[in-house]
Amino acid sequence: MRHRSIFVIAVLVLGLGTLTTLSTTRATQEVAPEVQERLEHVRADLDKVKEDLPYACCINPACNFCALVDGGCPCATNIETEIGVCGECLLGWHAGLGHVPGVEAADVKGLSGDMLVTMYEKLEKHFSGHTHEH
Numbered sequence: 001m002r003h004r005s006i007f008v009i010a011v012l013v014l015g016l017g018t019l020t021t022l023s024t025t026r027a028t029q030e031v032a033p034e035v036q037e038r039l040e041h042v043r044a045d046l047d048k049v050k051e052d053l054p055y056a057c058c059i060n061p062a063c064n065f066c067a068l069v070d071g072g073c074p075c076a077t078n079i080e081t082e083i084g085v086c087g088e089c090l091l092g093w094h095a096g097l098g099h100v101p102g103v104e105a106a107d108v109k110g111l112s113g114d115m116l117v118t119m120y121e122k123l124e125k126h127f128s129g130h131t132h133e134h
């Protein structure tokens with residue numbers, strides 16, 4: 001039993017260490033002001049174009065994933081079906097952004113199977129994937 005609790009503590013410490021590293025990385029990345037400004041334009045444009053896309057999103061503010069990948073969001077329509085919602089919507093529910101009366105976060109399912117693969121195939125088609133470190 002003693003070894004076991006040491007193991008559990010070690011896992012917890014490692015886990016917390018990883019979490020700390022991740023949050024530090026996300027918070028301290030330096031971005032040039034002109035790049036920041038370009039990103040602001042992208043955000044504003046995306047926000048605006050979503051008003052003209054077919055958007056039935058289930059979280060508020062509405063997800064961006066479905067706009068970028070699919071040109072519209074059916075997550076509010078799909079939330080109570082077997083199809084489920086996109087990953088951004090799913091995590092949005094867990095962050096308290098859910099916006100469909102009568103639905104509980106714990107009951108929300110994410111996309112799975114062919115539908116999930118199709119969405120990410122579309123994502124690959126639209127984006128080239130810059131995963132390099134700065």
Ligand SMILES: [Zn+2]
Nearest residue numbers: 057063073075
């Ligand atoms: Zn959505």
Ligand SMILES: [Zn+2]
Nearest residue numbers: 063066086089
């Ligand atoms: Zn979505």
